[in-house]
Amino acid sequence: MEATHRVLMRNLREHSRLSSEDVAEISSLTYSIRRLEPNEDFICQGDVPKVSALVVSGMAARYHLLGNGRRQYLSFHMSGDLPDAQALFITHMDHALCAIGAATIASIPHSEMIKSFLRRPAFGFAIWRETLIDAAILREAITNNSARDVRTRMAHLFCELFYRAGASGRKNGNSLAFPISLAQLGETLGIAIATVNRTLQTLRASQAMEFRDGELIVKDWRRLQRLGEFNPDYLHVKPVP
C-alpha cells in the first residue's frame, strides 16, 4: 500500500538525501489515483493543471503536436517520475502528456506541494533537482537527434531507458517493457517508420539487443552501450553506496 509515496521517495533518493522530517512531509501528501489506457492523454497542450502527476506504474511520455498533425515525442517517464513538475511554476502546458502502454498516475495538488516546499525546503530542492536531471535528459536528446546517425541514435535511446529503469530496480532482468509502436519510435528519434524497422533489424543483427512486441531485451549491455555511444553521467544517478 501507499505505492504512491513509496515510488516518489525511492526516485528522489536516487539523487537526494531525505531526512525523516522530509519523509513525514512526503507521506502526508494527498493524491488521487487514475488508471490510463494505452496512449491515453492525461494532459494536453494549453492546459493549466492544478495538480502534479506522479507516475506510479507503467510509463508516460511528453510530446509536442505540430501544425501538420505530426507528433514529436520528447521524453519518457517511469514510476516515481513527475513528468509535469514544471506546471508547479509555469501555468500553461507547452506540451502534452500521454500513457505509453497502460499506466497508473497519482495526482497531487500543487497547493499541497508548494506548502510542503515551504515547510521542508529540502523536499523542494529534491524536486527541483529532479526537474534539473530531467533537463539534462532533454539536452542529451537534442544531441542524440541532431548529431548521431540513426543506429547510434536508436541504441542510445534504448540504453538510456534501460539504464534509468535499472538504476532503480524498475527493470526485469535484462528485459524492459516499453510498449511503444514503431511509428512512435520514429516520432521520438525523428526518422521515418520504414527506417525504424530496418534500423531495429541491424540492431538485432548486432546481437546487442532485440525490440519486439513492446519489449526491449538487452543481450549484450557492453556492446549496446558502445553502439549507442552511451555515457550515463548526464543522468546524475548518485553512485549507490
Place this chain on the structure above:
Amino acid sequence: MEATHRVLMRNLREHSRLSSEDVAEISSLTYSIRRLEPNEDFICQGDVPKVSALVVSGMAARYHLLGNGRRQYLSFHMSGDLPDAQALFITHMDHALCAIGAATIASIPHSEMIKSFLRRPAFGFAIWRETLIDAAILREAITNNSARDVRTRMAHLFCELFYRAGASGRKNGNSLAFPISLAQLGETLGIAIATVNRTLQTLRASQAMEFRDGELIVKDWRRLQRLGEFNPDYLHVKPVP
C-alpha cells in the same frame, strides 16, 4: 552601476513577481565579474562549480562535446540568464559553457544563493521557474532539430533568439548581435556548413531576414515567424501589462 543585480531582476520579472524583500535579498548577493573573449570557455564538462554564472552582457552557449571531437550546441543565453543554474543542485557539469562573442559574466557563490532561497522562498521559486523555462526551450530544440526541415529549423532558431532578446529590450531595433560562425550554426541545428550557407541564402532571398557578420536583421517579422512555424507560447513570457 550594479548592472549585475539589475539584469537578474529584469529577467526574473519577465515571469515572476518580486516583493521588495525579494529585491533586497537579490541586491545583497555578492559576485565577481569576469570578462570573456569570444568563444572562451568558462565551464567545462565534468567541472564541479561552486558559483553560478550570470550573463551580464553578450551571450553564452551550452554545448556537448562528442567522442569524435564534434560539438553540439544546446542553447544560447543572454543578459540576465543563469546558464548554469542547474549546478546549484547537480554537482557535475554534463556540458560545457562558452561565450559567443565577447561577454561579461558575474559569478555568484552557490552558498549565498541557497541561503537566499531559504530566507526568501519566492526568490528560489523565481529561479526555479527560470530553469523550467530553460527546459521548455530545450524541448522546443528537440522538436526543431528532429521534426522540421532545415529552412524552417533555421528560421525558428532566429525567431526564438530575436523574440527572447526583444521580450526584455535586449535587441536593437530590428537587428540583434549574434556573433556566431556558420560552423557553429551548423553544430546547433545539426546540419553541414555548406547547407547552412545555402539555407541562409534562401532565407535572405525570402526577404524575411538577413544574417551576416554575426548580425541578425529581421526585415519582415511576420513572414519570418511563418517560415519558422514559430509560436512563442513555450517561452512563457508574461504578457506585458
Place this chain on the structure above:
DNA sequence: CGGAATGTTGATATGCCTCAACTAAAGTGG
C-alpha cells in the same frame, strides 16, 4: 468474418552530406 492498425519489404526519389577548389578577410611574423 471484415476492417483497422501495425509491421515488413522493395523500388525510387531527393535532401543533405562530403569533398574539393576557391575567395576573402583577418591575424602573424619578418
Place this chain on the structure above:
DNA sequence: CCACTTTAGTTGAGGCATATCAACATTCCG
C-alpha cells in the same frame, strides 16, 4: 609594411543515407 598563414565563407559536383511511396503480411478487434 608586406608576404604568409589561418580562418571563415562560398560554390559546384557527386554520392549516399534516409524519405517517400506502394504493396503486402500480420495481428488485433469488433
